[in-house]
Structures are given as structure tokens and as C-alpha cells.
Amino acid sequence: MKKIYLSASFFLIPFISSAQKLDSLSVEKIMRDPKWIGVSPSNISWSDDSKTVYFNWNPDKNKADSLYAVTVGGTQTEKVNSTARRALVKLSTINKSRTLKVFEKYGDLFLTDLKTGITRQLTNTTDIEAFPSFSEDEQKVVFRKGNDLFSISINNGELIQLTSFLRGSKIRDSKLNDQDQWLKDDKLSAFMVLQQRKEMRDATTKARKADQPKRLKEIYLEGRTVDNLVISPDEQYITFNLVNDEDGKNTIVPNYVTESGYTEDIHTRSKVGGTQSTSEFFIFDKKCDSVYSVSSLQLPGIYDLPDYLKDYPAEKKAREKSKEAREVTFYGPYWSEDGKNAFVTAYSIDNKDRWILSLEAKEGKLKLIDRQRDNAWIGGPGIDSWDAKNNIGWIDNETVFFQSEATGFSHLYTFNIVSGKKQQLTQGNWEVQTVKLSTNKKTFYFTANMEHPGVKDFYRLPVSGGAPEKLTTMKGANEVTLSPDEKWLAIRFSFINKPWELYLQENKSGATPQQITNSVSEEFKSYQWRTPEVISFKNRSGNEVFARLYKPLNANPNKPAVIFVHGAGYLQNAHYWWSQYFREYMFHNLLADKGYTVLDIDYQGSSGYGRNCRTNIYRHMGGADLNDQVDGAKLLVEKYGVNPKAIGIYGGSYGGFMTLMALFTQPEVFKAGAALRSVTDWANYNHGYTANILNEPAYDSIAYKRSSPIYFANGLKGHLLMCHGMVDVNVHFQDIIQLSQRLIELKKDNWELAVYPMEDHAFVEPSSWTDEYKRIFKLFEQQLKH
Incomplete structure (x- = not known):
């Protein structure tokens, strides 16, 4: 038995060794459970005393991450036991x-x-x-x-x-009509006993009220919900929003593969243009025991109409005549430390205005600090309404700081509410992406892409302004968590071909970062992963467009190329850090190994490039953004020798939508494409994202008709692969089914649909990823190499 055991061990040794070495790439190897790469640290936090850094990590490739810790000054990491972990608090x-x-x-x-x-x-x-x-x-x-x-x-x-918020409505005595009032007065005057009893009853009620302590004012919700409760430092004012939660019609996604064996319905979001929630902003003055609303009619431009109505003269005329104020949502107030001053932010529901306003709580009066108007939509780092409570606040009792895209890029500003002076603290063709005010309120710490759109560094800046001081030195992305005492930086850093690792560095310019984690597996390291060149080119409109370029060492004789389109629209992928599209990054290495040139473009609408790039897709998705893909294809042909008849395109979500638009409207440019989890009709997508870019379909049908692939399906000439998860609660399976029916009706036969019964928008199962990318690879091999 001992001899057999040793023999088995002997034969296992070379198997393990070869399994840890990645000599060549294949779809099967790439699309395994991502733990084969190694699990990077995440969720970085500090202890209150600034001596310990905590982070989630999984160096042992267990089923779930564990909590680890490292002490400042050392590099030895330790797993935090369950008792100590439960004692820790993330939010305080x-x-x-x-x-x-x-x-x-x-x-x-x-x-x-x-x-x-x-x-x-x-x-x-x-x-x-x-x-x-x-x-x-x-x-x-x-x-x-x-x-x-x-x-x-x-x-x-x-x-x-x-506070005392009560459900329902306050019950009031109904006013008597003239007849009943006469009858009551007549009986009281006719009968002395009735008069005496009423006088006694009234006196008793008055005495009882006088003996009772003063009750807290009751505020009736009347079918609404309360939100944004804020108390002033002197506790005199409590502000709140009362929200009308409108129930829109939601979509149902059937789930076919279930434990019960029955089809189960998943209730998901409503569609763009559905009924939206509205709110009112109130102040409860405890001293005066009164509640009053803050009127949005005080806001400058509250009646302004959107520019797109010029394409709908009748609708524009009707709105001008009705003169209805736009709905607004208030956030805040944000009180100064001395409690004497406050400001609020307000966003129009059509998301074309953001106001910052000082608030006089006693009267509910507002005074403008800053108005940002965008005829496309309000957005950008530190400005979006979903981020309204961050990147804004008080420097001192008179000075507010905030971000604005007034120059076309999100920058840091201050405003003194006494002098009325506004000051721009940062400037240039780059973005301030995160902001933190130091504890002593003398310094701003911020993340920005100052040196290159695809590089994130951490900076320090006096609140009075001046030249920012760069604190990080590693080229890539530096995601910094500052220690509570502000003496140390915990940096989550990555490069193009190196996944995220944790570093510690003193909070000093030029200090050397110390690497704490080493997460990447030996198998991953054994392959020479490319560092794609980050290039830029001028598009047809003269804008500089950035892209990642993967060049093959040995191009296939047919000189094929593939263009990858990242998802989300407002996202960046032509950068110097480890991509969230890490599977696609590895797939592009595989394509390059097989002789393809691969181009990954940050098209119009992508993040990191300022307001104009963000809004160049307004009212026409599949317009300027698709032009960048076509201009990229032209660059591949003219500069990199690609065969113009052998260019493919693929992407997921927004990238899937773009792939459809490319094959339907630019068939002479793209021979084949793979559209994954694609939006096919923007009228089916959600409100928060779509209404910003295309307005609402009932009022701007032009934008939807020219932006939705389903209306252009007749233009399909090349080969199309579509892949979609059947339980996708983001881009519903309904989208791809509707397009499939359209293609059937058009008698197109050069397409196929692969469905994944157990996958949501973001695939989870390695088997699904593998199946999907084997199909994509097969499509390109068959269509672009012959």
C-alpha cells in the first residue's frame, strides 16, 4: 500500500506543475472561475487609531473572501477571526x-x-x-x-x-351647511340645559388641555413617505421631504429553471417614461410649532423648457401656454458648524438643472449660490444627483465647496455666502473624480486624471487654492483610502496587465509605496500578458479619441481585426489600469495570438473625458459613438494594414447595442458581429439612464426612433451572433426576442441567437462564459479569416 501511495504521488507532481503553467490561451482556460487568476484585495478600511488596515481577500481561493488585516509599518497580513470581525464596524x-x-x-x-x-x-x-x-x-x-x-x-x-409623522390624513370636522347650522343654533337658543351642558363640556376640554404637557406637532403623511430627515445644529429646525411614490407598471421576467419546477415570475423595473416619484421639501420649526414648505418656484429658470422641443412646435406652444413649473428634488440642507448658515442642492426631474442654494430656514427662502444648466443632462464626477450628498460641504462657517462642469470638465469650486465670491480651485482638460476635505478643513484630497485620461492619481491642495501636490507615483489607477489621522495612504493599485494589489504609503509627496498583497497566481504569471498600446486618434469631428491597441506578433494572412465596444456607455476602458473587462482583456490576448489586431475604443459618451464627450450622444445613441467605431476601423486599415473586408465587432450591454447598430447601419464596414445582452429598443430600458440621454419616448419619439436598432434591422448584411441571459433584470430578455421576431419578419437568415436560461445581465457561471465566447471566437474564425 505504501508503494502504491508513493507512486500515485509521483505521477501527480508533473500534473500539478503543468497545470500551473499557461503555455497557450484558449477560451476554456480564460473563462474558468476567475479565482484561477488570483483574488485581489477589496473593501479597504482603517481602524479608528490608524494603526491597522482591513481588507477583503482570498489568497487561498476559498468559496468566499475573508477579512484580512495588516499593521502600519509591517507587511505581514493576518486573517481576522470571526469574533474580531463581528466586532468591527464599517459605517460610523x-x-x-x-x-x-x-x-x-x-x-x-x-x-x-x-x-x-x-x-x-x-x-x-x-x-x-x-x-x-x-x-x-x-x-x-x-x-x-x-x-x-x-x-x-x-x-x-x-x-x-x-418628530411625529402619522399615516393617513388629519380628520377635520366637516363644516355644517347653512340649514344644519341654523338648526343647531336654534336648538341651543331654545333649551337652557343644552346651553349649560355645552358650556360645561367646552370648559372641561379647555381645562384638560391646559393640564396636559405640550404635545409634539403631528404631521400627517397623507399617503406619502418621509425622506431626507435633517435636524439643524440648534435643533430648532427639522427638514424633510414628503415623497409621492407613484406605482408605475413593472415588467415581469419569467424564470424557467427553478427549484420548484414551476415557472416563477421576477418582478422588475418599469420602462422609461413611466410614472415617476415626486417630492416636496418642508421645514418644521419646533420653536414656532409650525410646518411650511419650501417653494421650488423660487428657483431661477424653474419654468425653462428643454431645447429639444424645437422639433415639436405644437408641444412647445402648449407648454409655453400652460407655464407649468418643473418638478424638483431637494437634498440637504447642509448646516455650517455654528448652525447659522445652511445650503441645499436641488435637481430638476428632467435632470437639466442643478441648483446650489443658501437656505434661510426661518422663512423658507432660497438664494442662488450656483446653477448648472445643461440642455443635454446634468452629470459628471461629483455632480450627478445620485451622488448629491458627496463631494460637497462647508470649509468654514461661510464657505461652501462643490464641483461643477462649467468649464466642460468637473472641477472644484468654493463660494463665500457673505461676500458672494466664487473661486475655481482646479482647472484644465481633466477631471476631479473624488474629493475629501481634511479633518482640520485646511486641505482637499482628490483623485484626478490630470496627467493622462487613463491614469488616476491622488493629490493634495490647500483650500485656498494653488498648485495641486501629487502624492502617488505608480502609473495606473491609485484608489486611495486615507487613514483617520491622515498620515497614511492605503492604495489599491493596478496596471494594464497587473490586477489590483494593496500598497501602504506615507502621506508624503515622493514617498515609496510598500506592496502588501501578492494576489496573482503562478499560472497567471506564467503567460506573457500584453501591455496594449494606449493610442489616440482624431475622429471625423476633430475630437481626440483614446483606445487600446493589441497588435499580433504574427498577423493572420487575411489580416483580420476585431473592435471591442465596452458597455455602460459612460464608462472608460482605454486606460492604464486593470480592466473590469478582465475576461475580454484575456480574450483579446488570445485573438492577438491567433493573428487578429484588436482595438478597444473609448467612444463618445465614455467617462473620463469631460462634459462634451459625455453628452455627444444626446438624442442619438448610435450616432457619434458609432462614428468613432467606424473611424477606428478606418485607422486600422490605413495605419495598421488591416484588411477592410475582415473587420468584426462585439460587445455587451451598451456594447451589444452598438454592435447591432454597426451591423445594421454600417454593413460595408463590419463583416461580422457578436451582440451580447443588447438593448434593441431604448423604449424598453429604464428611466434613470435612458431619459437623461433620449428624454421620454412620449415627448421625443425622434430620439428613440433614430437610436433603437430594431428600426434598422433591415440593413443587416454581415453575420450576427446574439447572446442573452433569460433572467436578465437589467436588459430584459424581451428585447432580444422582439428583435428576433423582427429579423424573422424581414426574412434574414444570417443571424443566430444563443440563450442562457440561468443567467442575469452579468453572467456568473463559467460554463456560460465559456459557451458564449466559444461562439464569438468561432464567428470571427469563420467570417474574418476567409
Whole structure:
């Protein structure tokens, strides 16, 4: 038995060794569970004392990531045990004196003394207490429970309810009609006993009210929900939004492969143009015991109409006549530390305006600080409404900081509400992408692509302005998490052909980063992964377009090329860091090995290049963005010797949509294409994304007709592969079914559809990825090499 065991071990050794060496690429090898590459660190955070960095990691390739820690000054990582892990808190609020920390855990509130490390529980209820913060005097914790705000004393645990929101409507006595009022008065005057009883009843009621303590004002929701509850530092004002949650008609996605054996319905989103929620902004003045709304009619330009209505004269005339104010959503207010000043942000529902306004809470009056109007849509780093609470705040009790695309790129500004002076702190053809104000409020830390659109570095800048100081040195992407004491940078860094790793660096310009993790497997390292050249070219409109270029060492005799179209539209992939499209990156290496030239373009609409690039697709997706693909194909032919009759194209989601538009409208340029999880009719997609770019289909049908592939399907000449997950809750399977029916009706026979019954928008199963990319590879091999 011993001899057999040794023999088996002997034969296993070369098998393991060869399995760790990647001599050549194949779809099967690339599309395995991504753990074969190695699992990069993620979710970086610091301990309160700035001595330890925590991160999720999986160097052992277990089923799930574990929590690891490294101590500042060392490089030895340790797995955090379950007991210690449960004691850690990700989200917490620290008081101004940085002595106490409050946080919510399992629906209860806890308070930690940062000097002693002792934690005590403030609440222990079956209700959920959440969103804790410190009062201005730091003697209480303010939190939300249900619909209401409460405060609890740190010293003695006294609990005070601050608001009283009630469901339903206040019941009021109905006013008597003239006849009934006459009848009541007549009977009271006729019968002395009725008069005496009424007087006694009224006196008793008055006395009872006088003996009772003053009750908290009741605010009736009247079918709405309460949101954005904020209390002023002096606790006199509580502001809130009342939201009308409109129930739009949602789409149902059938799930066919289920444990029950029955088809089960997945209820998903509504379509673009459906009924949207609206809200009103209110102030509760506790001192005056009154509630009043803040009128959006104070906003300059509230009646402005969108420019696209010039294409619809009758609709424009009707709106001008009705003169209806646009719906607006308020965020904030954001109070200065001394509690004397506040500002709010407001976004129009049509997303063509963002206002920043000072708020006079006593009167509910607004005064303009900044208005950003965009006839396309408001967006860009630090500006989007979904990011409204970040990258904005107070430097001191008079000065606000914010970001704006006023120059065409998102930059940092300040505004003094006393002097009215606005100052631009950063400038150039690059973007400020994240902003953090230092604890002492003397310095901004920000991430920007200042040196190249495809490089992210971390900078420091005095709040008064000046030349930014670059703190990172590694070329690629530097995602920095600053330590609480602001002495250290935890950097998640990657390069084009090197996945993300964790580094630690002192918060000093020119300091050397120390690598902490080494996540990549030996098998991955054994292949010479290309560093594609990041090139740029001028498109037909004169814009500089960036792209990744993969050149083969030995081109196939037919000199084929493939253009990859990234998804999301507003996303960047021609950069110097490890791509989120890592599977596609490896697939492009495989294509280059097989003699293809591959081009990966950051087309019009991509992120990282400022406002004009972002909005050049307004009202016509598949226009300027597709032109960039065609101009890229021309570049491949003229500069890199590609065969103009052997160019393919592929991509997923927005990239799938673009592939369809390419094959349907530019058949002379693209011989074959693979469209994955594609939008085929933009009227089927969601509201938040689509209405920004194409407005609403009921009011701007022109934009939808010229942007949706289903209307151009008759132009298909090349070979088309379509792949789609059947339980896709983002781009519904309905989209690809509708296009398939259209192709059948048009009698097209040069297409095929591969369906994946258990896949959502982002595929999960390696078997699905493998099947999909084997089909893509087969398509290109058959159509582009002959």
C-alpha cells in the first residue's frame, strides 16, 4: 500500500506543475472561475487609531473572501477571526472632538469611547434605530426610528421624540351647511340645559388641555413617505421631504429553471417614461410649532423648457401656454458648524438643472449660490444627483465647496455666502473624480486624471487654492483610502496587465509605496500578458479619441481585426489600469495570438473625458459613438494594414447595442458581429439612464426612433451572433426576442441567437462564459479569416 501511495504521488507532481503553467490561451482556460487568476484585495478600511488596515481577500481561493488585516509599518497580513470581525464596524460617525464614535449594528445603536476602546449599547429594541449622528453639543445622539427622529442622552439615556409623522390624513370636522347650522343654533337658543351642558363640556376640554404637557406637532403623511430627515445644529429646525411614490407598471421576467419546477415570475423595473416619484421639501420649526414648505418656484429658470422641443412646435406652444413649473428634488440642507448658515442642492426631474442654494430656514427662502444648466443632462464626477450628498460641504462657517462642469470638465469650486465670491480651485482638460476635505478643513484630497485620461492619481491642495501636490507615483489607477489621522495612504493599485494589489504609503509627496498583497497566481504569471498600446486618434469631428491597441506578433494572412465596444456607455476602458473587462482583456490576448489586431475604443459618451464627450450622444445613441467605431476601423486599415473586408465587432450591454447598430447601419464596414445582452429598443430600458440621454419616448419619439436598432434591422448584411441571459433584470430578455421576431419578419437568415436560461445581465457561471465566447471566437474564425 505504501508503494502504491508513493507512486500515485509521483505521477501527480508533473500534473500539478503543468497545470500551473499557461503555455497557450484558449477560451476554456480564460473563462474558468476567475479565482484561477488570483483574488485581489477589496473593501479597504482603517481602524479608528490608524494603526491597522482591513481588507477583503482570498489568497487561498476559498468559496468566499475573508477579512484580512495588516499593521502600519509591517507587511505581514493576518486573517481576522470571526469574533474580531463581528466586532468591527464599517459605517460610523465620529464626534468633532474625535473622542466618541456612534454606530448602528443589527438595528441597535452603540457608542464607543475612542480613548478607552469601551463600547456600550444605547438602544436594545425590536425596532430598527439607524442613521445615528451627534448633536451640536455632543451630549446626545440623534437617530431615526421608523418615520421619526429621536435623540438619546449620552449621559443619562433620556429618550426624546423629535418628530411625529402619522399615516393617513388629519380628520377635520366637516363644516355644517347653512340649514344644519341654523338648526343647531336654534336648538341651543331654545333649551337652557343644552346651553349649560355645552358650556360645561367646552370648559372641561379647555381645562384638560391646559393640564396636559405640550404635545409634539403631528404631521400627517397623507399617503406619502418621509425622506431626507435633517435636524439643524440648534435643533430648532427639522427638514424633510414628503415623497409621492407613484406605482408605475413593472415588467415581469419569467424564470424557467427553478427549484420548484414551476415557472416563477421576477418582478422588475418599469420602462422609461413611466410614472415617476415626486417630492416636496418642508421645514418644521419646533420653536414656532409650525410646518411650511419650501417653494421650488423660487428657483431661477424653474419654468425653462428643454431645447429639444424645437422639433415639436405644437408641444412647445402648449407648454409655453400652460407655464407649468418643473418638478424638483431637494437634498440637504447642509448646516455650517455654528448652525447659522445652511445650503441645499436641488435637481430638476428632467435632470437639466442643478441648483446650489443658501437656505434661510426661518422663512423658507432660497438664494442662488450656483446653477448648472445643461440642455443635454446634468452629470459628471461629483455632480450627478445620485451622488448629491458627496463631494460637497462647508470649509468654514461661510464657505461652501462643490464641483461643477462649467468649464466642460468637473472641477472644484468654493463660494463665500457673505461676500458672494466664487473661486475655481482646479482647472484644465481633466477631471476631479473624488474629493475629501481634511479633518482640520485646511486641505482637499482628490483623485484626478490630470496627467493622462487613463491614469488616476491622488493629490493634495490647500483650500485656498494653488498648485495641486501629487502624492502617488505608480502609473495606473491609485484608489486611495486615507487613514483617520491622515498620515497614511492605503492604495489599491493596478496596471494594464497587473490586477489590483494593496500598497501602504506615507502621506508624503515622493514617498515609496510598500506592496502588501501578492494576489496573482503562478499560472497567471506564467503567460506573457500584453501591455496594449494606449493610442489616440482624431475622429471625423476633430475630437481626440483614446483606445487600446493589441497588435499580433504574427498577423493572420487575411489580416483580420476585431473592435471591442465596452458597455455602460459612460464608462472608460482605454486606460492604464486593470480592466473590469478582465475576461475580454484575456480574450483579446488570445485573438492577438491567433493573428487578429484588436482595438478597444473609448467612444463618445465614455467617462473620463469631460462634459462634451459625455453628452455627444444626446438624442442619438448610435450616432457619434458609432462614428468613432467606424473611424477606428478606418485607422486600422490605413495605419495598421488591416484588411477592410475582415473587420468584426462585439460587445455587451451598451456594447451589444452598438454592435447591432454597426451591423445594421454600417454593413460595408463590419463583416461580422457578436451582440451580447443588447438593448434593441431604448423604449424598453429604464428611466434613470435612458431619459437623461433620449428624454421620454412620449415627448421625443425622434430620439428613440433614430437610436433603437430594431428600426434598422433591415440593413443587416454581415453575420450576427446574439447572446442573452433569460433572467436578465437589467436588459430584459424581451428585447432580444422582439428583435428576433423582427429579423424573422424581414426574412434574414444570417443571424443566430444563443440563450442562457440561468443567467442575469452579468453572467456568473463559467460554463456560460465559456459557451458564449466559444461562439464569438468561432464567428470571427469563420467570417474574418476567409
